[in-house]
Amino acid sequence: MHPAPSVIIFTVLSGIGFGLLGFLGLGFPSVTGWVAFAFFAIAYLLAVGGLLASTLHLGNPQRALRAFTQWRTSWLSREGWFAVAALLIMAVYGGGLVFFETSIIALGWIGAALCVATIYATSMIYGQLKTVPRWNHWTTSLLFLGYSLTGGALLSGTTTIATYLLAALGIVQFVYWTLGDKRFVDRGHTQGTATGLGGLGDVRMLEPPHTGTNYLLKEMVYRIGRKHAQKLRVIGILMMSVVPFALLVTLDAGHLIGAVVVLLHLAGAFVTRWLFFAEAEHVVGLYYGK
Amino acid sequence: MTSLPTETAKKLGLVIDLDTCVGCHACVVACKGWNTQGYGAPLSDQDPYGESPSGTFLNRVHSFEVKPAEAPAQLVHFPKSCLHCDDAPCVTVCPTGASYKRAEDGIVLVNEDACIGCGLCAWACPYGAREMDQAEGVMKKCTLCVDRIYNENLPEVDREPACVRTCPSGARHFGDFADETSNVSKLVAERGGFDLMPELGTKPVNKYLPPRPKDQAVEEFDILAPLLEPVATDAGGFLGWLDKALERI
Numbered sequence: 001m002h003p004a005p006s007v008i009i010f011t012v013l014s015g016i017g018f019g020l021l022g023f024l025g026l027g028f029p030s031v032t033g034w035v036a037f038a039f040f041a042i043a044y045l046l047a048v049g050g051l052l053a054s055t056l057h058l059g060n061p062q063r064a065l066r067a068f069t070q071w072r073t074s075w076l077s078r079e080g081w082f083a084v085a086a087l088l089i090m091a092v093y094g095g096g097l098v099f100f101e102t103s104i105i106a107l108g109w110i111g112a113a114l115c116v117a118t119i120y121a122t123s124m125i126y127g128q129l130k131t132v133p134r135w136n137h138w139t140t141s142l143l144f145l146g147y148s149l150t151g152g153a154l155l156s157g158t159t160t161i162a163t164y165l166l167a168a169l170g171i172v173q174f175v176y177w178t179l180g181d182k183r184f185v186d187r188g189h190t191q192g193t194a195t196g197l198g199g200l201g202d203v204r205m206l207e208p209p210h211t212g213t214n215y216l217l218k219e220m221v222y223r224i225g226r227k228h229a230q231k232l233r234v235i236g237i238l239m240m241s242v243v244p245f246a247l248l249v250t251l252d253a254g255h256l257i258g259a260v261v262v263l264l265h266l267a268g269a270f271v272t273r274w275l276f277f278a279e280a281e282h283v284v285g286l287y288y289g290k
Numbered sequence: 291m292t293s294l295p296t297e298t299a300k301k302l303g304l305v306i307d308l309d310t311c312v313g314c315h316a317c318v319v320a321c322k323g324w325n326t327q328g329y330g331a332p333l334s335d336q337d338p339y340g341e342s343p344s345g346t347f348l349n350r351v352h353s354f355e356v357k358p359a360e361a362p363a364q365l366v367h368f369p370k371s372c373l374h375c376d377d378a379p380c381v382t383v384c385p386t387g388a389s390y391k392r393a394e395d396g397i398v399l400v401n402e403d404a405c406i407g408c409g410l411c412a413w414a415c416p417y418g419a420r421e422m423d424q425a426e427g428v429m430k431k432c433t434l435c436v437d438r439i440y441n442e443n444l445p446e447v448d449r450e451p452a453c454v455r456t457c458p459s460g461a462r463h464f465g466d467f468a469d470e471t472s473n474v475s476k477l478v479a480e481r482g483g484f485d486l487m488p489e490l491g492t493k494p495v496n497k498y499l500p501p502r503p504k505d506q507a508v509e510e511f512d513i514l515a516p517l518l519e520p521v522a523t524d525a526g527g528f529l530g531w532l533d534k535a536l537e538r539i
Contacts, residue, residue, distance in 0.1 A: 059407015059427020066386035076385035201358035209350035284418035
C-alpha cells in the first residue's frame with residue numbers, strides 16, 4: 001500500500017495525542033492549573049493536528065463533514081464520532097483541571113475510554129480490510145493501541161508504565177511482523193483464484209492491461225523500499241522500543257533523558273508506521289502478476 | 291446509506307466469456323468513451339501525450355498465460371470491471387454514504403456529490419474495480435451504464451452497457467441474474483460460470499465463463515506416418531560408405 005505521508009503523520013501523531021489524553025483522563029500525571037494546561041495543549045495539538053493531516057489526502061476535503069453520517073457500517077465514520085466525543089469530553093475535564101482545579105473523575109474515565117475507542121476505530125479502518133491480509137487481523141488493533149498507550153505514557157511522564165509498555169510494544173511489533181509475513185500465502189490468494197483459472201494450470205501474467213502506471217498500481221501495488229524492509233525493521237524497533245527501554249531502565253529519567261526517549265520513540269514509530277503501509281500487500285496486485 | 295440491501299429485486303450484471311474474448315480492448319475504449327461524457331465527472335487522463343501517461347478507466351483487459359501440466363500454454367484475455375458484488379465491501383466502508391448498492395437492480399454506484407475522495411472503498415475492493423479520478427478527486431467505477439440501460443431516448447438495441455454493445459466477439463453478455471430464465475443465468479449454468487476470488491466472500495454478481503479445453507495433438511495423428519519411417523537405420527553398401535566418409539571429413 002502507498003505510504004502516504006499525511007496518513008502516516010495522522011496515525012502516529014493523533015495516536016500518541018489520544019494516548020496522552022487517555023492518561024490525563026486517568027489522572028496520570030495528576031496536574032492542575034497551568035501545568036495541566038501545557039499537558040492538554042500538547043495532547044490536543046497532536047490529536048487534532050493528526051486529524052487535520054488526515055484530511056490532506058482527501059480528494060474533496062470540503063465535504064469532510066459528511067463522513068459523520070455512516071457510523072452504522074463504516075469504521076472511518078465511527079472514528080470521527082469517537083474522536084469528536086473524546087475531544088469534547090476531555091475538553092470539559094481539562095477545563096475543570098486548568099481553570100477550577102477540580103478533577104471530575106468520572107468524566108476523565110469516560111474520556112479515557114473514548115480515547116481508546118478512537119484508537120481502536122482507527123485500527124479497524126485497516127484491520128477490517130480482507131483485501132490486505134497483513135492488516136486483516138486483531139493484532140493490528142493491538143499494535144495501534146500499543147503505540148498510542150506507549151506514546152501517551154512517555155509524554156505523560158508515567159515512566160514505570162512507559163518502561164513496561166516499551167518492552168511490550170517491541171514484542172507486539174516483532175510478533176506482528178512475524179505473523180504478517182506468512183498471512184498472504186496462508187489465506188490462499190493466488191493468481192489462480194484471482195482469475196479463476198487456477199484449475200486449468202499455472203497462471204502467469206502475460207501482458208498488463210496498460211503500458212503506463214495507474215491509480216491502482218500507485219495506491220495499492222506500492223513496492224518501492226520493500227528491499228530495505230529488514231534493515232528498516234531493525235532500525236525501527238531499536239529506535240521505538242529497545243533503546244528507549246534500555247535508557248529508561250539504566251538511567252534516571254530526568255527531563256533530558258525523557259526528551260531523548262520521546263524523540264527516539266517518535267522517530268522509530270514513524271519508521272515502523274511507514275513499513276506498516278509500504279509492506280502491506282493488496283490482493284489486487286495478483287492481477288498485475290505481483 | 292452504506293448498509294447493503296438484504297436482497298435486490300433484480301441482479302443486473304455481466305457474463306464475460308474468457309473463451310471468446312480476443313483481447314481487442316474495444317470494450318475498454320467504448321467504456322471510456324461513453325462514461326467520460328455521461329454519468330458524473332469525466333474520466334480524466336494525466337499527461338496523456340507525455341512521457342508517463344495515466345488515466346481513469348472503469349474497465350481494463352489483462353492477459354494471462356495458463357500452462358496446464360500436460361498441454362501447451364494458452365493465452366486468456368481477461369476483461370475486468372466492477373462485479374457489482376452482493377456483499378460489496380466497498381460500500382460498507384464508505385464514511386459518507388456516497389457508495390451504495392441499489393435495492394431495485396443491485397447496481398453499485400457512487401454519488402459523486404457526496405464522495406470526499408478518501409479512497410477507502412478502492413482499498414476494500416479486491417478486484418481493482420474502483421479508480422480515483424485524479425482531476426476531480428472522486429471515486430469512479432463501472433455504473434453498468436445505468437444511463438444507457440434504462441434510457442428510452444436510445445434505440446432498444448443500444449440499451450445495454452457500452453462494453454457489451456461494442457464487443458465484436460460476443461464475449462460480454464448483460465442481463466438479470468435473479469431471473470433463472472435470463473440469457474446470463476443460462477450461460478452460467480451451461481458453461482460453469484465462476485466467481486473471482488470467491489475466498490473473500492464478496493459474492494460477485496458478474497460471472498466469468500472458463501475457456502473451453504483446447505484440442506490436444508494425439509501422438510499417432512497420421513495414418514501414413516508408419517510408412518514414412520526411415521527404412522534402414524544402419525546403412526550398408528555405397529550409402530553406408532558415403533555416410534562414414536562424410537563424417538570423417
